[in-house]
Amino acid sequence: MPAPPGFRLPPPLQVAWLVADPVRFFAEGRRRYGPVFRIRLPGMPPEVCVATAELAEQVFATDGHGGRAGVVRRAFLGPLVGEASLLTLDDDPWWRHRRLLAPPLHGRAVARWSERVADIAAAEIAHWPLGVPFALRGRMERITLEVIMQVVFGIRDAGRLRRLRGLLPRLVALGGSAALLRLPPRLRRWALTSPLPLRAGSLPTTRFARVRDEVDAILYDEMARRRRAPDPDATDVLSQLLAARDEAGEPLTDREVRDELITLLVAGHETTATALAWTFERLLRAPRVLARLREEPSAGEGGAYLDAVIKESLRLRPVVLATPRVLTEPVTLGGHRVPAGWAAAAVIPLVHSDPEVFPEPERFLPERFLGPDAAAANRAWLPFGGGRRYCAGAQLALLEMRVIITEVLRRLELRPADAAPERARLKAVTLVPARSARVVAVPAVAPSGSAVG
Ligand code: HEM
Numbered sequence: 001m002p003a004p005p006g007f008r009l010p011p012p013l014q015v016a017w018l019v020a021d022p023v024r025f026f027a028e029g030r031r032r033y034g035p036v037f038r039i040r041l042p043g044m045p046p047e048v049c050v051a052t053a054e055l056a057e058q059v060f061a062t063d064g065h066g067g068r069a070g071v072v073r074r075a076f077l078g079p080l081v082g083e084a085s086l087l088t089l090d091d092d093p094w095w096r097h098r099r100l101l102a103p104p105l106h107g108r109a110v111a112r113w114s115e116r117v118a119d120i121a122a123a124e125i126a127h128w129p130l131g132v133p134f135a136l137r138g139r140m141e142r143i144t145l146e147v148i149m150q151v152v153f154g155i156r157d158a159g160r161l162r163r164l165r166g167l168l169p170r171l172v173a174l175g176g177s178a179a180l181l182r183l184p185p186r187l188r189r190w191a192l193t194s195p196l197p198l199r200a201g202s203l204p205t206t207r208f209a210r211v212r213d214e215v216d217a218i219l220y221d222e223m224a225r226r227r228r229a230p231d232p233d234a235t236d237v238l239s240q241l242l243a244a245r246d247e248a249g250e251p252l253t254d255r256e257v258r259d260e261l262i263t264l265l266v267a268g269h270e271t272t273a274t275a276l277a278w279t280f281e282r283l284l285r286a287p288r289v290l291a292r293l294r295e296e297p298s299a300g301e302g303g304a305y306l307d308a309v310i311k312e313s314l315r316l317r318p319v320v321l322a323t324p325r326v327l328t329e330p331v332t333l334g335g336h337r338v339p340a341g342w343a344a345a346a347v348i349p350l351v352h353s354d355p356e357v358f359p360e361p362e363r364f365l366p367e368r369f370l371g372p373d374a375a376a377a378n379r380a381w382l383p384f385g386g387g388r389r390y391c392a393g394a395q396l397a398l399l400e401m402r403v404i405i406t407e408v409l410r411r412l413e414l415r416p417a418d419a420a421p422e423r424a425r426l427k428a429v430t431l432v433p434a435r436s437a438r439v440v441a442v443p444a445v446a447p448s449g450s451a452v453g
Helices: 011-020 022-033 053-064 070-081 091-101 107-111 114-125 136-152 158-175 185-193 204-228 237-243 254-268 270-283 287-295 304-316 374-379 394-411
Strands: 036-039 047-050 322-327 331-333 336-338 343-347 412-416 424-427 430-433 438-443
Touching (some): 011 022, 022 036, 022 424, 047 053, 053 343, 070 158, 091 237, 136 158, 136 237, 136 270, 270 287, 270 394
Antiparallel strands (some): 322 343
């Protein structure tokens, strides 16, 4: 059986192309070699990319045996999320954590946060500038950060919220910075744990360690307070994690809870904000869709058309580029043999632009998810990945999107700041709008002619 075909460019040139134009890089791979092709990036195992929903399912099916997602993510997320994270664990330790984290993030559990999310969104939107261009992505990040702090961490104290508002974005930026991640792992570990380098305040490791320690002190103190006075009715994730017990009746340690809280921050804050930024970037350039969304009687939470708009936005502009698994056993993909030690990944923008499933894939057509072809469209829709490693926060992300879009539309009328569509730029493993979704806002006009909100 042949090995998958692929680019012959040296790995440094492949990565340069990938960074310069991620969507074109993968589209060119599919055009030249078909739905299964190989890429090579420096310092990584050879990676086989797949471009159809059926092949993606085969990659996800490796999750139970031979496919490891954690090891791939550890290289760039390890310093930030620690060793006990759902993102970076594999095998039995991953499964133990997944079972403990799933109940508080379940659809019914997160539905209880809907009003809280609406209040947070309304308070932030009230501060958006009117009549001048601004970047929507940063504004959305403020909302989604607040959601993580208030409903995931369950922090109520105003002083703590104020401190975390400054610290958490710095933690994520420093922990994911090239200066930190490019250091060889052993040198990095030494610089993060030895007293001598930790005294040098200008080192990237020291700057990261100081912010991390400040955040950790707040989180460990929250845990201690809640263990002292548990509230059985608390609905936040932190309180539920402290009360959770595994199959052996053991709780997560404070260290494990800390790592999972940072995991939820890292996985759930910028991703959801980017998805919201893209939704408006597309929506504002599709007047027919926007008009229907505003008119739909059920445009509020749970409305069918709103859900279709969200799905179509996540289809056309998926936030996460790919879902790699490192293989510990060989697999066959589309008639090609992929050896153990290689990685296999579903490339989400390719699956989402398969013209067999999504005719005229470049058009923004929410109706795809409402008509007779909706079942096929749903099967090929994988913005949250798949298999056992399916996004643990998908229900929360979708709830946030429904509520926040509704709050924005209720209060403001947005216009694109520039007519030209924004292209996708690579930011870590995500695709963000190159100009961060620049818009201009004016107050929404109610049907009676009076300004709303
Ligand atoms: C629109 C927003 C989001 C998108 C597009 C997204 C997408 C993804 C994707 C593609 C994966 C990898 C799945 C795979 O490898 O098959 C993932 C994993 C994950 N996501 Fe999300 N995500 C979003 C929001 C969230 C939120 C709000 C949270 C939690 C607060 C979250 C928590 C996680 C976690 C913990 C994982 C790792 C799951 C595991 O490996 O077991 N995500 N997400």
